[in-house]
Amino acid sequence: MRREPPRSLADYAPIAFPAIMLLVFFVIPFSTMIAVSFFRRDPAGFYSRDFIFDNYERFLSAFFGGVLSFSIMLAIVVAIICVILAFPFTWLLSQASRRVQIVWLVAILSVLSLSEVIIGFAWTTLFSRTAGLTNILVWLGLMSEPHALMPNFGAVLTGMVYQALPYTILVLYPAIVRLDPTLMEAARTLGSSPLRSFFNVIVPAMRSTITATLIMVFVFALGSYLLPQMLGRPQHWTLSVLITDQAIYQSNMPFAAAMAVFLVLMSLAFVGLTLLVGARKGAEA
Amino acid sequence: MSATALRRIIFTFVGIFLAAPLVVVAGVSVNEKQALTFPPQGFSFNWYQQIFTDDSWRAALINSVTLAAASAALAVLMALPLSWFLWRRIAPWANVFRLLGVAPFILPPVITALGFLTFWATIGAYGQPWTAAISHAIFFITLPLVTLSLGFASIDRSLVEAAATMGANDRTILRTVVLPLILPYLISGFAFAFVLSLNEYIIAYMTVGFTMETLPIKIFNALRYGYTPTMASVSIFFVVLAAIIFSLIARFGDLPKLLGALSGGDK
Numbered sequence: 001m002r003r004e005p006p007r008s009l010a011d012y013a014p015i016a017f018p019a020i021m022l023l024v025f026f027v028i029p030f031s032t033m034i035a036v037s038f039f040r041r042d043p044a045g046f047y048s049r050d051f052i053f054d055n056y057e058r059f060l061s062a063f064f065g066g067v068l069s070f071s072i073m074l075a076i077v078v079a080i081i082c083v084i085l086a087f088p089f090t091w092l093l094s095q096a097s098r099r100v101q102i103v104w105l106v107a108i109l110s111v112l113s114l115s116e117v118i119i120g121f122a123w124t125t126l127f128s129r130t131a132g133l134t135n136i137l138v139w140l141g142l143m144s145e146p147h148a149l150m151p152n153f154g155a156v157l158t159g160m161v162y163q164a165l166p167y168t169i170l171v172l173y174p175a176i177v178r179l180d181p182t183l184m185e186a187a188r189t190l191g192s193s194p195l196r197s198f199f200n201v202i203v204p205a206m207r208s209t210i211t212a213t214l215i216m217v218f219v220f221a222l223g224s225y226l227l228p229q230m231l232g233r234p235q236h237w238t239l240s241v242l243i244t245d246q247a248i249y250q251s252n253m254p255f256a257a258a259m260a261v262f263l264v265l266m267s268l269a270f271v272g273l274t275l276l277v278g279a280r281k282g283a284e285a
Numbered sequence: 286m287s288a289t290a291l292r293r294i295i296f297t298f299v300g301i302f303l304a305a306p307l308v309v310v311a312g313v314s315v316n317e318k319q320a321l322t323f324p325p326q327g328f329s330f331n332w333y334q335q336i337f338t339d340d341s342w343r344a345a346l347i348n349s350v351t352l353a354a355a356s357a358a359l360a361v362l363m364a365l366p367l368s369w370f371l372w373r374r375i376a377p378w379a380n381v382f383r384l385l386g387v388a389p390f391i392l393p394p395v396i397t398a399l400g401f402l403t404f405w406a407t408i409g410a411y412g413q414p415w416t417a418a419i420s421h422a423i424f425f426i427t428l429p430l431v432t433l434s435l436g437f438a439s440i441d442r443s444l445v446e447a448a449a450t451m452g453a454n455d456r457t458i459l460r461t462v463v464l465p466l467i468l469p470y471l472i473s474g475f476a477f478a479f480v481l482s483l484n485e486y487i488i489a490y491m492t493v494g495f496t497m498e499t500l501p502i503k504i505f506n507a508l509r510y511g512y513t514p515t516m517a518s519v520s521i522f523f524v525v526l527a528a529i530i531f532s533l534i535a536r537f538g539d540l541p542k543l544l545g546a547l548s549g550g551d552k
Binding site (some may be wrong): 003004005006011015017019020021022023025026027028029030032033036046076085088089092094096098102103105106107108109110111113114115116117119121122123124125128130131132133135137144162166167170173175177178194195219221222226227230237240243244247248253256257263264267268271280 | 288291292295296302303305306307309310312313320321322323324362363364366367369370372373374375376382385386388389390391392393394396398399400401402403404406407413419420422426462468480481483484485486487490491501502504508516517520523524527528531532535536541542544545
């Protein structure tokens with residue numbers, strides 16, 4: 001059957017329900033949030049209608065600047081570590097048999113779907129004094145007595161890498177699977193060692209994929225809302241944690257909304273960058 | 286060093302990293318006493334029984350499963366006509382709705398959560414259980430949308446053409462040719478949305494956090510008052526459930542192909 005443009009009203013009928021749902025329950029809430037970011041805080045309720053810029057002016061404080069630069073720094077470090085770990089792993093995975101690949105993919109998906117609450121809980125347990133990693137070191141005789149490994153920056157970083165690594169692998173996987181296998185064969189035939197061919201042939205061939213993945217993982221890591229709170233100290237809070245805190249615990253919905261609008265603009269800028277990288281990749285190919 | 290040895294080392298390292306926290310949680314979940322110790326002291330499955338026998342944990346489990354089933358079903362109900370329309374008709378403008386369906390998934394989840402919070406608060410429905418179901422359905426529509434688009438793309442159009450030549454109308458073709466062919470993609474889309482909704486915290490928290498406890502909310506709330514081994518057993522229960530569901534998808538579908546499409550986004 002050939003595809004045809006819709007003609008009668010009945011032809012449009014199937015799209016009506018999803019279109020209305022998405023407009024009413026995504027576009028309108030999104031616009032509501034933007035509107036609320038200009039409202040005034042009402043300690044007694046959620047907000048009172050107004051048109052003020054106070055919520056945005058609060059961005060100009062040293063405190064907010066600190067949170068913002070820490071969030072960006074943390075997300076960049078997480079993205080770099082994840083890509084460094086995930087790239088060789090995913091490439092080796094793509095070389096494995098289909099059976100091995102499927103077993104790994106099921107495991108990676110299961111970890112990826114884990115609630116951030118569960119990831120946070122699991123790592124607080126692993127880093128705890130009574131049930132943590134250090135107990136194993138004591139048992140092995142490498143340490144005299146167990147102690148807690150958190151809250152600190154290292155714990156936050158580990159938890160967030162754990163959360164983002166499965167995502168990174170799944171973002172890289174389709175691109176790496178599609179990579180032309182003759183590239184590696186050619187390098188090997190010409191006498192290059194596997195390790196050398198990997199770094200001199202595979203990595204440069206995937207340069208734009210790596211850049212796009214770095215940006216996607218960066219945006220993903222920006223979204224982490226519980227781990228910095230569960231594994232770190234207040235100075236390790238990120239923008240996402242702060243938004244949740246303002247909206248729920250400080251009941252300052254307008255300020256939370258202003259920060260969320262800011263986060264959207266920042267994320268969109270980076271997603272746009274990814275598309276640009278993708279477009280350049282398309283032009284090269 | 287040979288390539289196989291290198292592969293073994295890297296696979297082992299990633300495997301240990303991914304498994305370590307879960308092994309420890311599994312360990313503490315079988316402790317005999319209510320204490321957070323590892324290696325576990327004694328052995329008992331009591332804390333797994335607790336999920337189903339303790340009233341508050343069982344209520345949270347039922348809330349979570351109901352929410353996940355309702356929102357995944359609604360997500361599929363929205364994604365099916367949308368992806369069918371995009372496949373059947375030439376209507377470039379309709380791609381806007383595909384983009385709207387994928388958008389909440391790409392942006393940081395806090396943003397979508399806050400959007401829902403302000404919206405439900407404004408229309409005065411804040412805290413109603415059904416608001417969480419709609420919110421999750423919108424948030425997770427990406428998954429059935431992507432799997433179904435892949436399903437439609439894989440249909441050989443000559444099959445449909447043949448049915449049309451034999452005199453079948455759109456409705457008959459949909460029922461007898463199209464639906465059976467995309468059923469596996471529909472089921473995987475539902476399953477992905479179901480598992481992720483089960484685990485989702487921030488949107489559930491911002492919509493119904495103060496009126497209804499889902500399991501992730503219950504775990505987080507319980508953590509603030511200290512540790513109970515039930516949260517460990519629930520965590521392991523969730524991991525196992527996810528692994529079983531994804532294994533079933535892998536068993537009856539083409540997981541590498543599905544994942545290729547999922548991360549490829551709108552391509």
